[in-house]
Amino acid sequence: MIRSQKKIEFSSKRELTKTNNRSLIIASGINVFVDKGVAEATVRDIIRATGLASGTFYNYFKSKEEVLVAIFDDFASEIGENIRSQKHNIPKDFEDFLRIKISTFLNYINNKPEIYLIMSNNHNLVTNFSIATPQIILEIDYLKEEVVEGINEGIFPKIDVDLFALVTRPVVDTIAQEMILQKKLSIEECTDRCVNFLLKGFLGSK
Amino acid sequence: MIRSQKKIEFSSKRELTKTNNRSLIIASGINVFVDKGVAEATVRDIIRATGLASGTFYNYFKSKEEVLVAIFDDFASEIGENIRSQKHNIPKDFEDFLRIKISTFLNYINNKPEIYLIMSNNHNLVTNFSIATPQIILEIDYLKEEVVEGINEGIFPKIDVDLFALVTRPVVDTIAQEMILQKKLSIEECTDRCVNFLLKGFLGSK
Amino acid sequence: MIRSQKKIEFSSKRELTKTNNRSLIIASGINVFVDKGVAEATVRDIIRATGLASGTFYNYFKSKEEVLVAIFDDFASEIGENIRSQKHNIPKDFEDFLRIKISTFLNYINNKPEIYLIMSNNHNLVTNFSIATPQIILEIDYLKEEVVEGINEGIFPKIDVDLFALVTRPVVDTIAQEMILQKKLSIEECTDRCVNFLLKGFLGSK
Amino acid sequence: MIRSQKKIEFSSKRELTKTNNRSLIIASGINVFVDKGVAEATVRDIIRATGLASGTFYNYFKSKEEVLVAIFDDFASEIGENIRSQKHNIPKDFEDFLRIKISTFLNYINNKPEIYLIMSNNHNLVTNFSIATPQIILEIDYLKEEVVEGINEGIFPKIDVDLFALVTRPVVDTIAQEMILQKKLSIEECTDRCVNFLLKGFLGSK
DNA sequence: CATGAATGAGAGTTCATTCAT
DNA sequence: GATGAATGAACTCTCATTCAT
Numbered sequence: 001m002i003r004s005q006k007k008i009e010f011s012s013k014r015e016l017t018k019t020n021n022r023s024l025i026i027a028s029g030i031n032v033f034v035d036k037g038v039a040e041a042t043v044r045d046i047i048r049a050t051g052l053a054s055g056t057f058y059n060y061f062k063s064k065e066e067v068l069v070a071i072f073d074d075f076a077s078e079i080g081e082n083i084r085s086q087k088h089n090i091p092k093d094f095e096d097f098l099r100i101k102i103s104t105f106l107n108y109i110n111n112k113p114e115i116y117l118i119m120s121n122n123h124n125l126v127t128n129f130s131i132a133t134p135q136i137i138l139e140i141d142y143l144k145e146e147v148v149e150g151i152n153e154g155i156f157p158k159i160d161v162d163l164f165a166l167v168t169r170p171v172v173d174t175i176a177q178e179m180i181l182q183k184k185l186s187i188e189e190c191t192d193r194c195v196n197f198l199l200k201g202f203l204g205s206k
Numbered sequence: 207m208i209r210s211q212k213k214i215e216f217s218s219k220r221e222l223t224k225t226n227n228r229s230l231i232i233a234s235g236i237n238v239f240v241d242k243g244v245a246e247a248t249v250r251d252i253i254r255a256t257g258l259a260s261g262t263f264y265n266y267f268k269s270k271e272e273v274l275v276a277i278f279d280d281f282a283s284e285i286g287e288n289i290r291s292q293k294h295n296i297p298k299d300f301e302d303f304l305r306i307k308i309s310t311f312l313n314y315i316n317n318k319p320e321i322y323l324i325m326s327n328n329h330n331l332v333t334n335f336s337i338a339t340p341q342i343i344l345e346i347d348y349l350k351e352e353v354v355e356g357i358n359e360g361i362f363p364k365i366d367v368d369l370f371a372l373v374t375r376p377v378v379d380t381i382a383q384e385m386i387l388q389k390k391l392s393i394e395e396c397t398d399r400c401v402n403f404l405l406k407g408f409l410g411s412k
Numbered sequence: 413m414i415r416s417q418k419k420i421e422f423s424s425k426r427e428l429t430k431t432n433n434r435s436l437i438i439a440s441g442i443n444v445f446v447d448k449g450v451a452e453a454t455v456r457d458i459i460r461a462t463g464l465a466s467g468t469f470y471n472y473f474k475s476k477e478e479v480l481v482a483i484f485d486d487f488a489s490e491i492g493e494n495i496r497s498q499k500h501n502i503p504k505d506f507e508d509f510l511r512i513k514i515s516t517f518l519n520y521i522n523n524k525p526e527i528y529l530i531m532s533n534n535h536n537l538v539t540n541f542s543i544a545t546p547q548i549i550l551e552i553d554y555l556k557e558e559v560v561e562g563i564n565e566g567i568f569p570k571i572d573v574d575l576f577a578l579v580t581r582p583v584v585d586t587i588a589q590e591m592i593l594q595k596k597l598s599i600e601e602c603t604d605r606c607v608n609f610l611l612k613g614f615l616g617s618k
Numbered sequence: 619m620i621r622s623q624k625k626i627e628f629s630s631k632r633e634l635t636k637t638n639n640r641s642l643i644i645a646s647g648i649n650v651f652v653d654k655g656v657a658e659a660t661v662r663d664i665i666r667a668t669g670l671a672s673g674t675f676y677n678y679f680k681s682k683e684e685v686l687v688a689i690f691d692d693f694a695s696e697i698g699e700n701i702r703s704q705k706h707n708i709p710k711d712f713e714d715f716l717r718i719k720i721s722t723f724l725n726y727i728n729n730k731p732e733i734y735l736i737m738s739n740n741h742n743l744v745t746n747f748s749i750a751t752p753q754i755i756l757e758i759d760y761l762k763e764e765v766v767e768g769i770n771e772g773i774f775p776k777i778d779v780d781l782f783a784l785v786t787r788p789v790v791d792t793i794a795q796e797m798i799l800q801k802k803l804s805i806e807e808c809t810d811r812c813v814n815f816l817l818k819g820f821l822g823s824k
Numbered sequence: 825c826a827t828g829a830a831t832g833a834g835a836g837t838t839c840a841t842t843c844a845t
Numbered sequence: 846g847a848t849g850a851a852t853g854a855a856c857t858c859t860c861a862t863t864c865a866t
Contacts, residue, residue: 039245053848170376201407259831451657465827582788613819
């Protein structure tokens with residue numbers, strides 16, 4: 001029977017990846033969200049691809065939105081670790097600061113492009129959920145504070161912090177999309193592009 | 207009853223009713239698309255808000271996508287007129303060029319913020335429809351050529367045209383969203399912000 | 413406009429065939445019933461093909477079934493005339509009787525094969541309507557009486573009248589279908605086949 | 619309430635319910651197809667009569683056509699068994715051959731008259747599905763070959779095989795309908811009638 | 825009479841969710 | 846916890862029919 005074959009297939013996969021049903025559903029969710037978009041995706045789509053019974057879904061999640069949140073949460077916690085591990089990497093100056101943050105960001109999304117695609121294709125959803133996305137690293141509150149600190153400490157120049165908070169994300173975002181979809185530019189090249197442009201944008205002459 | 211009121215209001219002339227119903231559906235479509243997003247919106251959502259019978263929808267449109275196209279079409283033709291009226295407004299230099307384009311763009315979306323919201327929240331869809339969106343004014347092919355021309359004529363400085371094509375839209379877009387949603391900044395202020403930032407970004411020192 | 417073109421087309425047709433809207437609807441009904449079958453046909457299908465407005469249909473008919481009845485009625489009256497013109501054609505014997513009836517029948521359906529197709533493809537409907545169909549010429553009451561008369565007058569042999577009433581129609585029907593659909597056999601050949609087979613069936617010694 | 623009664627009746631074992639629901643739908647399908655004809659029948663008609671929820675239908679069938687196929691399949695497999703059990707019943711002569719085939723056929727349809735009615739009222743459909751109908755026993759390819767064989771072996775007389783193939787089905791069909799609908803004649807009487815008539819039709823001297 | 829837009833019932837179908845096993 | 850059939854709300858869309866013009 002096809003059904004049981006599927007089950008077996010997934011069981012072995014489970015064995016291999018040492019994962020459980022929750023992870024199975026999340027993995028399937030990522031695929032479905034990338035393929036069909038979050039709005040068009042259905043719980044059935046997700047559960048179908050796992051080989052699990054439909055009822056099983058509700059042992060783990062209440063809705064597809066909860067899966068989405070879980071996907072982002074998982075990703076966010078990974079990011080968190082990564083960021084913390086960058087903490088001792090203290091920037092010398094503003095350029096260095098930008099370079100560290102942006103290259104970290106680009107590394108993330110290069111490793112998990114699917115999740116990044118879900119986020120950029122469903123921008124409204126992501127905002128509605130106000131989830132800690134990787135973009136957050138480049139965004140308002142958190143980053144802004146660091147910049148303000150840097151300015152106060154005299155390490156950074158006195159830039160327009162609000163403009164910085166507003167503009168950095170979309171610029172890096174666009175270039176990141178270019179990187180993932182066109183696959184022409186390396187992480188280093190993208191980082192350079194972003195840093196150069198932003199630096200000039202905020203500072204005037206380099 | 208609301209129903210009969212409507213009937214009385216519109217039913218004097220057949221043609222009038224027809225035009226009104228079309229407008230009614232389009233208006234309702236705009237509301238629904240803004241509220242729920244295009245993907246989540248249903249034909250029933252749209253027709254429900256009009257007070258018309260469900261079948262009536264299909265006298266005017268085949269699907270919600272056709273409503274979307276109609277919304278964009280209406281908007282696009284307005285934009286067309288506006289652009290043409292700007293043709294004799296020849297820029298003195300690159301700053302002037304940016305200022306004209308960006309202020310035109312911001313004026314559009316300030317007049318029809320709902321449509322702009324639909325478009326930016328459903329960027330995929332919009333690209334799929336390849337509709338002439340207001341963003342087009344700020345985008346790749348068309349604008350790029352103008353810049354190249356300007357450079358060749360010696361009016362504009364030699365900037366990185368590809369970076370320009372890539373980065374201008376998202377920067378202006380983000381600031382425009384800020385303008386519409388927060389309603390703190392005037393069109394002039396936003397224009398200034400965009401122009402200043404981009405100018406420095408592309409040129410280095412102003 | 414496509415619409416008015418259609419109208420004009422049909423108006424000219426109307427001029428040509430000296431027909432009116434009722435005939436137009438009936439003609440369209442025949443086409444639709446042949447193409448889609450009576451059950452699948454809709455009033456919209458019928459009216460669409462006429463170029464008339466949907467409301468106009470109801471000035472002439474209450475439903476598609478009424479159109480069907482009209483189609484059969486028209487046909488039946490033609491048949492009636494034809495039969496009357498055959499009245500002086502008095503059969504010499506049973507073979508002659510069969511030959512006259514069957515050739516008459518085959519002539520009808522050869523002239524109006526569409527209507528015959530409607531009838532044989534919708535046998536249940538036709539029976540439900542108990543309309544005077546061309547098959548009636550070959551059927552129970554009317555024909556049976558003639559046979560009984562013939563037997564009483566000593567012109568026809570003493571055959572099983574009930575078997576005759578039951579079997580004649582389907583036999584002729586099947587061969588008629590063969591004639592119309594395959595178009596290999598002439599009316600004369602079909603008549604011969606039917607007459608020979610039936611004659612032997614009713615009369616023949618084993 | 620009928621609803622809860624049903625639930626109580628069937629819900630003891632899951633498998634049982636499943637089998638019963640399938641049977642329920644098929645049984646309802648038979649009724650509806652007989653009553654309204656296949657073309658006029660709707661999925662909702664079928665499911666309505668079962669007392670099940672509308673969605674439940676689609677757990678078992680994709681469309682009413684699939685129900686029809688299931689009905690015929692069930693019947694066909696019964697027929698298959700029956701035919702096989704007749705295999706050793708080798709006919710002595712042509713009359714015997716006709717008698718065996720026809721009585722087998724009449725026995726089938728006498729047991730499942732509803733299904734026979736569906737088939738004869740929807741002859742188009744049946745042909746389109748190319749389903750093994752009971753009529754097949756009396757029809758062209760299969761039977762024709764047997765007759766040709768019989769002729770070659772010298773057991774059967776040299777009859778017009780094409781006429782045989784064409785005429786046998788409608789004759790038996792008509793008498794069968796008479797049998798089912800009027801319920802006056804026994805299977806034996808009908809068999810006699812058919813055999814006698816056909817035999818004379820094919821063999822009889824004029 | 826002709827027109828054709830409006831109507832709303834109803835068909836097909838999908839889906840999230842429940843719950844007995 | 847896992848299962849998967851049952852449920853019925855809700856959606857897309859079509860159609861017969863009405864009725865103001």
